Amino acid sequence: MKTGRLLQSMICLVIVFIVGCDAAMGTKEVKSGKQVTQNFSKQITKTVDCNYLLYLPADYGKDVKKQWPLIMFLHGAGERGKNVLAVRKHGPPKLAAQGKQFDFIIISPQCPNDVWWPEKTDMLISLLDDIEAKYRVDTDRVYLTGLSMGGFGTWSLAIAYPDRFAAIAPICGGGERYGAYRLKKVPVWAFHGAKDPVVPVERSKEMVEAVKKVGGDAKITIYPEAEHDSWTVTYDNPELYEWFLSHKISDRKK
Secondary structure, three states, X not given: OHHHHHHHHHHHHHHHHHHHHHHHOOOOOOOOOOOOOOOOXXXXXXXXOOOEEEEOOOOOOOOOOOOEEEEEEEOOHHHOOOOHHHHHHOXXXXXXXXXXXXXXXXXXXXXXXXXXXXXXXXXXXXXXXXXXXXXXXXXXXXXXXEEOHHHHHHXXXXXXXXXXXXXXXXXXXXXXXXXXXXXXXXXXXXXXXXXXXXOOHHHHHHHHHHHHHOOOOEEEEEEOOOOOOOOHHHHOOHHHHHHHHOOOHHHOOO
């Protein structure tokens, strides 16, 4: 008799233990015809990587205490692939390859084939984290720019991480207007060719207007005779770099 009662008690304890574990894990019995709340939790890991070009100012090594402003440049669809030297075709990396001197650290990542910059947001921000950890970057003066596909990438990355960039300059790109509210405190200077047959100028116009509508600081320069290449004249213009340097994250109104 005592053995039977002891076995029964042990069975009850096991049942209580199982029920307790289920409750602790947030699971509930699901019965047909009823709706219950549940919880899901799972830890995952992800590896991101990319090739990129890095430019350091000529005087970077002279003053080991000086921090430097940084430009992240996002190329267009034609420069995707595995040959990172293709990124030198346009923009700041092209100018740097030609010998132009910049007072910025410049990072120019390469996007893989058959992928678009808006799909690589996690990789781009991880790259920025890594550069800021390895080099003397003035994190108060980090700027973002890109052309065509890189213009779209500029809008999407800034919308995802508005607190990381002091100002952005998307060229012949576009974005999702519903995210414009996140750029309320991020100065924007967009550029586009009025006769662009690849990306309609309206794509830049609508994003600039969306940012202005929420009280943001946004403007656009439209080149009346330019087609898709509205980036050459833009990156050749010293005013762009002066405009970048006129903005700091710490200057934003709280």
